[in-house]
Amino acid sequence: MKKTLILITALALLLSLAACGGGSGGKSDSSDKAYVQDKGTLVVGITDFAPMDYKDADGQWIGFDADMAKAFAESLGVEAEFIEIDWSNKVPELENKSIDVVWNGMTLNDEALEAMACSNAYCENAQTVIVPAEKAGDYATEADLEGLVFAVEDGSAGEEQAVALGNEYTEVLTQADALLEVRSGTSDAAIIDLQMANAMVGADTDYADLAAVMNLNSEQYGVGFRKGSDLCQALNDFFLASYEDGTMQQIADTYGIAVIDQTAAGK
Amino acid sequence: MEHILQQMPIVLRSLNAGFLQTLKLFFVTGLGAIPLGLVIAFGSMSRFRPLSVLTRLVVWVVRGTPLMIQLLIIYYFPGIVLHRAIWGGGEAGRFLAAAIAFIFNYACYFSEIYRGGIQSVPAGQTEAGLVLGMTRPQIFFRVTLLQVVKRIVPPMSNEIITLVKDTALARIIALQEIIWAGQAFLRGSNGIAGALWPLFFTAVYYLIFNGVVTLALERLEKRLDYFR
Amino acid sequence: MAFLDVKGIRKAFGGTEVLRGVDLTLEQGQVLSLIGSSGAGKTTLLRCLNFLETPDAGSVSVNGEVLFDAAGPAARREADIRRRRLHFGLVFQSFNLFPQYTALQNVALAGKLLAKEEPEFRGRKKQLYRDIDDRARQLLEQMGLADRLDSYPHQLSGGQQQRVAIARALALQPDILCFDEPTSALDPELTAEVLRVIRGLAQRRTTMVIVTHEIAFAREVSTQVAFMDGGVVVEQGPPEQVIGAPALERTRRFLESYMSS
Numbered sequence: 001m002k003k004t005l006i007l008i009t010a011l012a013l014l015l016s017l018a019a020c021g022g023g024s025g026g027k028s029d030s031s032d033k034a035y036v037q038d039k040g041t042l043v044v045g046i047t048d049f050a051p052m053d054y055k056d057a058d059g060q061w062i063g064f065d066a067d068m069a070k071a072f073a074e075s076l077g078v079e080a081e082f083i084e085i086d087w088s089n090k091v092p093e094l095e096n097k098s099i100d101v102v103w104n105g106m107t108l109n110d111e112a113l114e115a116m117a118c119s120n121a122y123c124e125n126a127q128t129v130i131v132p133a134e135k136a137g138d139y140a141t142e143a144d145l146e147g148l149v150f151a152v153e154d155g156s157a158g159e160e161q162a163v164a165l166g167n168e169y170t171e172v173l174t175q176a177d178a179l180l181e182v183r184s185g186t187s188d189a190a191i192i193d194l195q196m197a198n199a200m201v202g203a204d205t206d207y208a209d210l211a212a213v214m215n216l217n218s219e220q221y222g223v224g225f226r227k228g229s230d231l232c233q234a235l236n237d238f239f240l241a242s243y244e245d246g247t248m249q250q251i252a253d254t255y256g257i258a259v260i261d262q263t264a265a266g267k
Numbered sequence: 268m269e270h271i272l273q274q275m276p277i278v279l280r281s282l283n284a285g286f287l288q289t290l291k292l293f294f295v296t297g298l299g300a301i302p303l304g305l306v307i308a309f310g311s312m313s314r315f316r317p318l319s320v321l322t323r324l325v326v327w328v329v330r331g332t333p334l335m336i337q338l339l340i341i342y343y344f345p346g347i348v349l350h351r352a353i354w355g356g357g358e359a360g361r362f363l364a365a366a367i368a369f370i371f372n373y374a375c376y377f378s379e380i381y382r383g384g385i386q387s388v389p390a391g392q393t394e395a396g397l398v399l400g401m402t403r404p405q406i407f408f409r410v411t412l413l414q415v416v417k418r419i420v421p422p423m424s425n426e427i428i429t430l431v432k433d434t435a436l437a438r439i440i441a442l443q444e445i446i447w448a449g450q451a452f453l454r455g456s457n458g459i460a461g462a463l464w465p466l467f468f469t470a471v472y473y474l475i476f477n478g479v480v481t482l483a484l485e486r487l488e489k490r491l492d493y494f495r
Numbered sequence: 496m497a498f499l500d501v502k503g504i505r506k507a508f509g510g511t512e513v514l515r516g517v518d519l520t521l522e523q524g525q526v527l528s529l530i531g532s533s534g535a536g537k538t539t540l541l542r543c544l545n546f547l548e549t550p551d552a553g554s555v556s557v558n559g560e561v562l563f564d565a566a567g568p569a570a571r572r573e574a575d576i577r578r579r580r581l582h583f584g585l586v587f588q589s590f591n592l593f594p595q596y597t598a599l600q601n602v603a604l605a606g607k608l609l610a611k612e613e614p615e616f617r618g619r620k621k622q623l624y625r626d627i628d629d630r631a632r633q634l635l636e637q638m639g640l641a642d643r644l645d646s647y648p649h650q651l652s653g654g655q656q657q658r659v660a661i662a663r664a665l666a667l668q669p670d671i672l673c674f675d676e677p678t679s680a681l682d683p684e685l686t687a688e689v690l691r692v693i694r695g696l697a698q699r700r701t702t703m704v705i706v707t708h709e710i711a712f713a714r715e716v717s718t719q720v721a722f723m724d725g726g727v728v729v730e731q732g733p734p735e736q737v738i739g740a741p742a743l744e745r746t747r748r749f750l751e752s753y754m755s756s
Contacts, residue, residue: 043357047454048451048454048455048456049454049455050455050460054455054456054457055456055457057457057458081357083357083358083441084441084443084447085441086438086439086440086441089343089440089441092343092347093441095343095346095347096342096343096345096346096347096352096354097346097352098342098346098352098354098355098360098361174450174453174454175454176453176454176455176460176461177453177454179461180453180461180463183461199455200455200460200461205460206455206459206460206461206462207460207461389589389591391587391589391591392591392593394547394587394591395587395591395592395593396605397546397547397580398545398547398580398583398584398585398664399604399605399663399664399667400577400578400580400581400605400608400609400667401605401608402577403573405608409604409608410593413595414594414595417595493595493647494594494595494647494648494649495594495647495648495649
């Protein structure tokens, strides 16, 4: 009798939690832009991800995304505040209002477009295959990849490519972990962002013993806001303006990034 | 090796900052959970049945679910489900949410240890106090408490050492404690990427700190050795 | 009215009635021994006198003051009980000394806590505490423990612990001192020293109620003996009568079985 009671109580608790969760189909009833301007800070959710967002020697956040975020915040008349988040929690962080924007070289895939209000694409990216440098010559075409065990970041665009290839793969927490898997020989190859590979893999980098051998697709980076946020349009306008007056290109040159023509964007 | 020596100052600065968060969380949790556990213990021993049943139910839920889930619920539930972002986005909000989750979780574990400790003090001690005209609070604070403390120091030591290591769970809500700081050098941070050794090196911090905690608790145990 | 007057005490635990209407009287300066087989209700009666159990029926009065009356309204209020129970002192079978305190601290603790309720405690604290410590020291000396004042309970023998417990009960100057089988947790050679102390208290005309299995000692030290059986006092009177020449068959049978064992 007692046990049944406990079970029923536990079930009721779970159900009520689930019911609450169901009601979370959040819609911002007032302007997100006004909310941000009201509190005076734009909280930018990032990870430590060179060359998009990373710390300089003084511990200040720099990088192409960081500098653009600062400029955008300034255009809104607020301060940009950078907060490191767990990348897999980016959507809850937005909905929880613990951050206002995800701005960290985010690939515009279906999941991102579904879960967030996404800006126009601002940067070309690709998913690229990384193998130990001494084996780089063995891989020329996609057919050569057959039988390889990949390491990919859990929930990343790289994982989608591994699924598409039909190879066996291991999910790890970060793209850097994926590189570590290859270096330690626990996986044959990794699939990571081209932008990251450019900065971290190959001669004269931290992963000089690894090499990028081929791109599997082409994709684009965008910025994520809460669903229905009017900040998204504000950023698109800002992107266009800064592309036209050359500031965007100037920042891109600082970090060696190729940006997308914003006058043609949005289509 | 030379590589590591070059990286050492940068890594240590970052790990120290992370460890400061770890220590803060550890001490705040201890200071909050040790007294709160006593309140919960009294609740679960209450002769008012609805209170004791409710308290035990809460303790069962908190002890029966992973602390990691509790952290996620406490941090995300208000903003996402209730549409009231009470924590804010900054480090302070994350720390507060983590501290509350840790205090509550550990208070529930402590309460069970306290309960066992209190119930293991012979009833004759309370009766002797009553017969001597002491009030119940006087009996608890002057007679029972120290005997309870003596009995619970060993099991509490275990929990406290576990707490030191459990603080690492707070990184699930992006509290940047020492493991987070160590992992950052894997992803790339401060110009160092793909370095695994800082993550391994965090173990040294835990080991040294747990050594200090163990010594302190052993001293406490020794100090209570004067009676049986 | 007798100094201690116990009337019609009843007490049941669950469905079992342990006391079925106990009547007892005792004059000041007298020593009453309660004898009887285990389960007769002796200890429960003693616990009722000390308010460790609340009787279901009956009354207890000391020196004309009604301390407990099951029919009265405030019988169960703890705050009321606390002061009234100080008319009684209780020495437990298992001593129940506070292990974290020295012998002296055990004896002085309750007095110091009660002193806080005295008027103008703050101003007189030092003096009050000094008096309480002096009295505790005196009592322990009287118990033959002058050299063990600063010993902790675990450093003392069972007999010494029980003597500290007696001093602790005496420290609050109760009207009636109760003993619950004070020697049954002790080895025979330690029993003697405790009995010697109780004998000394009897000579100083301390009013006492003693639950004991030491029939010979009860006969020697008591002015009154009460034989309990089945939750009632079957026979009460001077020891030479109740132990020496019991009127009832039940008493005789108990004493016979006791002597032969």
